[in-house]
Amino acid sequence: MTPELRGIQLASDVILINSQEGIVAEISGAQLVIDSLKREGVDTMYSLPGDPVGDIVNGWAEAGMRMISVRHEQTAGMAAQAHSYFTRSVGVCVAASGVGQTNTMTAIANAQVNCWPLLVIGGASELRRRNMGDFQELAQLESTAPLCKWAYTVESTERIPTLINIAMREALAGRPGPVYLDLPADMITTKVDESIVEIPEPHSEPARPLAEPEKIKQALKVLKEAERPLLIVGKGAAWSWAEDELLEFVDKTQIPFLTSPMGSGMLPPGHPLNVSSARTQALQGADVVLLVGARMNWIFHFGQPPRFSEDYKLIQVDIEPTEIGRNHAAEVGLVGDAKMVMSQLVDALGDNPVVFEETDWISGLNAKSIQNAETIEPMLNSDFEQIGYYRILKEIRDYMPEDSIVVADGASTMDISRQVIPIHNPRGRIDAGVAGCVGTGVPFAIAAKVVHPDKPVVCLQGDWAFGFNGMDIETAARFGLNVVWVVFQNANIDKWVRTYVDGVEDPNDFKPSVRFDQMMVALGGHGEYVEKPDDIQPALDRAFKSGKAALVNIIMDPGASRRPQEFAWLAREGRMGY
Structure with missing residues (x-):
């Protein structure tokens, strides 16, 4: 029945x-x-x-x-x-x-x-x-x-x-x-x-493994013998939230440091031991490198000459064991969470202090930093009618408060912005990272504002990069996410991939002066159109004060580029320099 x-x-x-x-x-x-x-x-x-x-x-x-x-x-x-x-x-x-x-x-x-x-x-x-x-x-x-x-x-x-x-x-x-x-x-x-229905206990905070204590001692021994030490901080340290431990370690040891683009902000940009602006000289000259939460991939030229010296010693901190010694043998491998390992190193300094005195190594790096800053000064203050990257970024730098989150997307836009705009807070910059994936800017900026509604969020994008996910500025407008996009419109994919043939229109060139600002207005946001350098900051001010998702559309020199680099970001000729 x-x-x-x-x-x-x-x-x-x-x-x-x-x-x-x-x-x-x-x-x-x-x-x-x-x-x-x-x-x-x-x-x-x-x-x-x-x-x-x-x-x-x-x-x-x-x-x-x-x-x-x-x-x-x-x-x-x-x-x-x-x-x-x-x-x-x-x-x-x-x-x-x-x-x-x-x-x-x-x-x-x-x-x-x-x-x-x-x-x-x-x-x-x-x-x-x-x-x-x-x-x-x-x-x-x-x-x-x-x-x-x-x-x-x-x-x-x-x-x-x-x-x-x-x-x-x-x-x-x-x-x-x-x-x-x-x-x-x-x-x-x-x-x-x-x-x-199976109902498991919720997942817990992921384990934060410690490095082997004996290897902590070995690392400090190698570091103590260094004549030209260098600390490199990557975004893995940012993921680990290791900023406090890193700062304590730097202050106690007086070791000079530089960061990867997304490692910036993990240590104060104005710190006297920040030698990021002398990156090439620092990497080539270091005899001991302490690498924390970064990988020896293309971003650091695989840790190999001529970007690095022939016989430098590497102390490598990474949570992934297979990363230790990749592309360059590690003198000491510290497998563990960056925050925890840096805490171990700081604690170990109590019994085995390591302090680097002011030397020609550090003073030379500081002098190179000043020289490099002077090299780009004319570009930062250029009054040419056709605006270049450096002048745009200088105006943005001077306008944005220190608690801002910077999202960078594109080729030159992403690369040059790391040189010009200092990052004052951990996880204060996000970009395409190792993948070099163009088009991340719009979605990354949306997430930044969702997570940090009270912080200013600025998204720096070339017009090429903006085209990938640009329609989702409507998403920001719809949800009241008052991100400000700055589109660097040079109307081409990038100058070093353009091949000119007499009498033939270059297929890499875009339609000039596209009104992306009007597109933002049509989608419910605020738009600004800029053709002169002195108009950049007033446009930014109106954009941020609008309280809406906003887009500042800057028409720039189609032939603008970065200052000459001794080493391109990428090893293979013909690829774009991220």
Whole structure:
């Protein structure tokens, strides 16, 4: 005999079933995703809603959680990873199936190369219709997994909380990175008995491993013997929030330092031992390098000559064991969390002090810093009618308060800005990083303002870079995120990739004087159009005081470039210099 059933709908995704066996609560996969993310401490979701994830996105918003809906899935994935970087947590992106999910893959790749945590939940075709030509059926897991630390397909709805918990832990463990959860449509809509759902404890703060104590002693011994020491600080130290320990170490040892672009702000830019402006001389001359949270990749010319000396000794701090000794043998490898290892080094100085006196090494680096600053001074103050990068950036530098967050995107825009605009706070600058991914500016700026609503956020982009995700300035306007974009409009991709042929129009040139400012106004923001250098600061002032998402459109010299560099950023000729 079939028992009598009576269903009582409490909410769209929770149903009570009254049967002869008693009352059974059923819950949908969509609701399990929402509840699980909340349980894991997630407060913001980035998404472009679509099939089959609509119930997740709508339910998230209906639950009163922050939902940032964007115009392209790449924007969602990139904003989510920037959210991770600013908060030391896992940013979450939810994407529709098929091409919606594949649109996140550049963002996933960027997170992977930059070692940032990111959880992408991708809707997918139904399990029961796989290999039947289902709507938007693609090999999502197979194509995405190589870019991820962990990737998995949900095959039973009741396991959703456990799988989300695993994903969060995997994203944060050791060296952070992206993870992917493939979520078939039938796993989202299926309702299951709540009593059989696995509910794990929320993930905890990731472990912060210490280095081996004996190796701490070895590191200080090597450092003490140095005649030309150098500390290099990377964005891994920023992720670890190691700024206090780094400053204490520098002040106690008097070691000169320089930073990677996103390591800037970890130590005060005005510190007398900051030799970032004498980067080439410092790298070439150092006999002992203490590398903290940075990698010997292309950004540091692989740690090899001629950028570095032939026989320098490397003390390397990294949370990833396989990174120790990559491209240059490490004299001492300190495997551990940057914050914890620097704390160990500071503590060890009590019994084994290391103090570097003022020497020709340090005074020479300071003199080179002054010389390099003098080299760019004419460009910073140029009154040419056609504006160059340095003058624009100088005006921005002089206007922006010290607590600003600077987002940099593009080629010359990103590179030259690191030379001109000092960063006064940890995690105060974010850019494309190791991946060199053009187009990150708009989504990164959105995330910066979501996380830091009370701080000024300025996004510096070339017109080429702005074109990648530029329509999402509407997202900022719609959500009241008063980011100010500054578009450096030189109407070309970049001058060193242009090939001129007599009588042939260069295909790398864009339409000049495009009114991006009017585009911002049409989308609900504030726009400014600038052609003269003296008009830059007044335009910035109006933009920030508008209280809206704003865009300052600066028409600049199409042939403007950086000052000559002894070493290009990249080793292979013909690539752009990030």
